[in-house]
Amino acid sequence: xxxxxxxxxxxxxxxxxxxxxxxxxxxxxxxxxxxxxxxxxxxxxxxxxxxxxxxxxxxxxxxxxxxxxxxxxxxxxxxxxxxxxxxxxxxxxxxxxxxxxxxxxxxxxxxxxxxxxxxxxxxxxxxxxxxxxxxxxxxxxxxxxxxxxxxxxxxxxxxxxxxxxxxxxxxxxxxxxxxxxxxxxxxxxxxxxxxxxxxxxxxxxxxxxxxxxxxxxxxxxxxxxxxxxxxxxxxxxxxxxxxxxxxxxxxxxxxxxxxxx
Amino acid sequence: xxxxxxxxxxxxxxxxxxxxxxxxxxxxxxxxxxxxxxxxxxxxxxxxxxxxxxxxxxxxxxxxxxxxxxxxxxxxxxxxxxxxxxxxxxxxxxxxxxxxxxxxxxxxxxxxxxxxxxxxxxxxxxxxxxxxxxxxxxxxxxxxxxxxxxxxxxxxxxxxxxxxxxxxxxxxxxxxxxxxxxxxxxxxxxxxxxxxxxxxxxxxxxxxxxxxxxxxxxxxxxxxxxxxxxxxxxxxxxxxxxxxxxxxxxxxxxxxxxxxxxxxxxxxxxxxxxxxxxxxxxxxxxxxxxxxxxxxxxxxxxxxxxxxxxxxxxxxxxxx
Numbered sequence: 001x002x003x004x005x006x007x008x009x010x011x012x013x014x015x016x017x018x019x020x021x022x023x024x025x026x027x028x029x030x031x032x033x034x035x036x037x038x039x040x041x042x043x044x045x046x047x048x049x050x051x052x053x054x055x056x057x058x059x060x061x062x063x064x065x066x067x068x069x070x071x072x073x074x075x076x077x078x079x080x081x082x083x084x085x086x087x088x089x090x091x092x093x094x095x096x097x098x099x100x101x102x103x104x105x106x107x108x109x110x111x112x113x114x115x116x117x118x119x120x121x122x123x124x125x126x127x128x129x130x131x132x133x134x135x136x137x138x139x140x141x142x143x144x145x146x147x148x149x150x151x152x153x154x155x156x157x158x159x160x161x162x163x164x165x166x167x168x169x170x171x172x173x174x175x176x177x178x179x180x181x182x183x184x185x186x187x188x189x190x191x192x193x194x195x196x197x198x199x200x201x202x203x204x205x206x207x208x209x210x211x212x213x214x215x216x217x218x219x220x221x222x223x224x225x226x227x228x229x230x231x232x233x234x235x236x237x238x239x240x241x242x243x244x245x246x247x248x249x250x251x252x253x254x255x256x257x258x259x260x261x
Numbered sequence: 262x263x264x265x266x267x268x269x270x271x272x273x274x275x276x277x278x279x280x281x282x283x284x285x286x287x288x289x290x291x292x293x294x295x296x297x298x299x300x301x302x303x304x305x306x307x308x309x310x311x312x313x314x315x316x317x318x319x320x321x322x323x324x325x326x327x328x329x330x331x332x333x334x335x336x337x338x339x340x341x342x343x344x345x346x347x348x349x350x351x352x353x354x355x356x357x358x359x360x361x362x363x364x365x366x367x368x369x370x371x372x373x374x375x376x377x378x379x380x381x382x383x384x385x386x387x388x389x390x391x392x393x394x395x396x397x398x399x400x401x402x403x404x405x406x407x408x409x410x411x412x413x414x415x416x417x418x419x420x421x422x423x424x425x426x427x428x429x430x431x432x433x434x435x436x437x438x439x440x441x442x443x444x445x446x447x448x449x450x451x452x453x454x455x456x457x458x459x460x461x462x463x464x465x466x467x468x469x470x471x472x473x474x475x476x477x478x479x480x481x482x483x484x485x486x487x488x489x490x491x492x493x494x495x496x497x498x499x500x501x502x503x504x505x506x507x508x509x510x511x512x513x514x515x516x517x518x519x520x521x522x523x524x525x526x527x528x529x530x531x532x533x534x535x536x537x538x539x540x541x542x543x544x545x546x547x548x549x550x551x552x553x554x555x556x557x558x559x560x561x562x563x564x565x566x567x568x569x570x571x572x573x574x575x576x577x578x579x580x581x
Contacts, residue, residue: 015511016530019393039512098366123511124393127374128355129362132330136363141441142330145355147505157445160329161506163354163457164272168445169329175442181512182505223371223405227387230398235542235556242549243563248571251543252579254559258541260463260487260520261579 003057003151006113007047008104008134009040009076011069012124019124025226026094026219027124029066036072039119041186044076046179047117048187050151058082060111064092064103070202077197078189085111089206094219097125101133103217106210108138115156118178120145131178141171147182263291263347266340268333268360269309269317270352274301276308278460279352279414284312286379286417290386291347293424294318296340296431298333299325303428310426312419318343318431329442330356334363336433341368343431346407348386350379353411361411370406377416377517377538386410394511394534414459415517450506458490458507463520464539466492466509467502468532470525470546470565474502479569480524486576492516492536494526510535524565528553545569 013019017032044061051057061076063069064087073084087107095103108116116138121128135142143149146158146169156175160167161182189197207214215221241250255261265287270277280295287293295314297305302319309317318340324332337360341349351361353375365372376388386408390399403409458464465487467480477491484491493503495510509516511534521539526532528544528551536542537556544553549562561568 015394015534019396021397025399096371097362098371101366120512126392126511127358127362129358129372129374132359132362133366136334136366139438141438142359143442144329144359162356163459163506164450166448166450167329168447169442170445171442180505223365223369223403224373224401225404226399226401228400229392232391232396232398232537235558238542238554238556238558238560240549240554240557240560240562243561243568246571247545247561247563247568248573249575251545251559251561251568251572252575254543255520255576256579258520260541261576 003051003054004112004114005047005051005057005059006108006111006116007043007059007061007076007081008108008116008118009043009061009063009072010037010122011035011063011065011072012037012122015123021229024094024219025229034068034071036075037119037123039121039123039181041079042179042181042183043117043119044079044081045186046149046183048080049184050115050149054151060085062104062107062111063087064100064107073202074197075189077200078194079187080193083200084202085205086202087205087210091207091214091218094222095217096222096224097127097130097133098223099217099221101130101137103210103212104130105134105137106212107205108134110205110210114173115151116176118176120178120180131176135176138176141175143169143171143175144178146177146179149177149179149183264294264344265291266337266344266346266349267293267295267314268337268349268351268357269295269297269305270354270357271297271301271305274304276305278419281308281312281419282414282417283350283352283412284309284314285420286412287350288313288422289379290381294344294346296337298336306426306428310424311421313422313424314426315424317426317428319428320431320433322433324435324439326447327444328440329444330359330363331441332435332439333360334367335435335439336431337364338367339433340431348408348410351409351411353413358411361409365406365409368406370409371403372409373401373403374411376410376412379410379412391538394530395537413515413517455484456488456490458492458509458514459516461490461516461518463487463489464492464509464516464518465489465522465524466494466526467497467524468494468526469496471497471502472525477503479566483522483569483573486573486580494532523553524569526553527551528556
């Protein structure tokens with residue numbers, strides 16, 4: 001039987017750009033370019049490798065986001081995913097992580113899955129909790145923050161490098177997995193891949209398709225509220241010296257003055 | 262006074278410093294009730310009581326070590342139902358965030374992660390966060406349910422505050438999902454003898470300019486002269502020069518020490534995201550145009566292979 005892999009990806013503002021808040025304190029998507037979250041490329045890569053090892057597998061990439069989020073899906077398809085699902089609805093504006101996990105869970109269930117793969121965190125919100133929430137909502141094992149992952153005979157195994165220990169994990173499918181940036185460099189789309197991606201199916205779903213109400217998501221449906229966002233003041237310019245042979249000693253003098261020595 | 266649940270981060274009963282910082286913050290909101298799980302849970306009570314915990318709810322069962330995350334969620338939920346707290350605080354570690362998020366979902370509450378400060382407010386606790394690679398500071402609240410908030414290490418001082426720290430056994434019944442992900446083996450990380458990266462008062466990091474694993478002892482020697490933790494940029498980690506567990510940046514650890522020394526690190530956005538909130542920043546880099554110099558309180562434009570050893574030697578001399 002075919003192994004059904006669903007990869008959840010996010011369309012994020014380019015971290016090297018000037019990321020800002022809009023007037024309603026949601027992410028300003030107008031003034032900065034978006035792209036597939038770099039950390040989700042690792043998830044797509046691991047999905048492709050697991051699919052290669054399997055006798056028969058199909059990779060569906062899913063995103064929740066505005067019209068432009070199709071770019072993120074297209075990138076994943078050009079890397080080699082088979083098809084895409086785009087959940088798009090005006091009522092989704094301002095959805096928090098709880099709402100996003102709800103929408104993704106519905107979309108993943110509707111798609112059908114044996115294995116869900118996520119990146120370790122998005123590069124904009126950087127909470128890193130969505131995979132755990134998805135596992136909780138789907139009622140399946142959470143096998144997260146893996147630096148190595150493999151699937152054999154309906155069992156997923158992997159290595160999780162924690163703060164105090166390295167753990168080897170194991171769970172039966174279906175399961176939700178997240179992979180770190182240590183899991184293996186993501187491939188670049190080939191020209192052939194880019195051309196092929198243009199013909200791959202992208203299914204659009206809205207809240208109604210997922211049997212969700214507008215008040216379960218969006219800014220009004222969020223379970224958290226941002227009261228203020230203040231741009232961090234630029235650090236005051238420091239002292240910069242050129243090493244003329246005494247740079248280390250000068251630096252020690254500065255540290256001593258600051259009572260670090 | 263309302264009670265505030267604090268999930269204890271400990272290794273075999275030895276409480277890690279960020280938990281004591283959480284107790285400082287919890288006391289701003291109410292009476293801290295600690296939840297300690299796993300081997301050595303009860304022996305955390307002494308130090309927790311000295312830092313303000315009125316009660317320590319302890320539970321030990323093999324499930325906490327043998328299965329990932331979910332048994333601890335079940336236990337924290339049991340504590341939540343027993344105490345009916347005004348808020349739940351958890352350390353912003355990878356595991357802590359996952360436990361907190363799943364608990365929040367179960368109890369129908371919003372979650373705020375990676376807070377750097379916390380204070381009482383009219384509509385519940387207000388959390389400060391640094392976002393978009395720390396270029397913005399936000400103030401947020403949980404607007405539904407009992408606030409679940411994870412707090413980054415080094416966000417508050419450790420303050421002694423004597424309280425009863427009375428141990429009570431927490432009864433936990435594990436749900437069906439608790440045994441879903443088995444921890445087949447666990448290899449404790451070898452201790453370097455240096456402070457934990459996220460908890461250290463001083464961090465010394467090396468980057469691409471260190472130019473090889475064989476040169477990292479230079480960085481380590483400087484760190485040891487200051488009693489500091491050692492960090493590395495993504496470039497150094499990706500090159501295999503230093504372990505990923507020491508990576509500072511967006512995809513590694515985010516640190517906020519009193520002093521951060523960047524050696525041979527250009528200061529790309531990915532690195533800045535993990536260290537920009539450090540109190541004092543110092544950099545050594547041979548490229549005067551490196552963006553790291555925009556952040557520094559003191560910078561030396563020079564070759565780290567001469568500046569770093571000279572600095573280390575001078576520090577060791579001054580310490581006598």
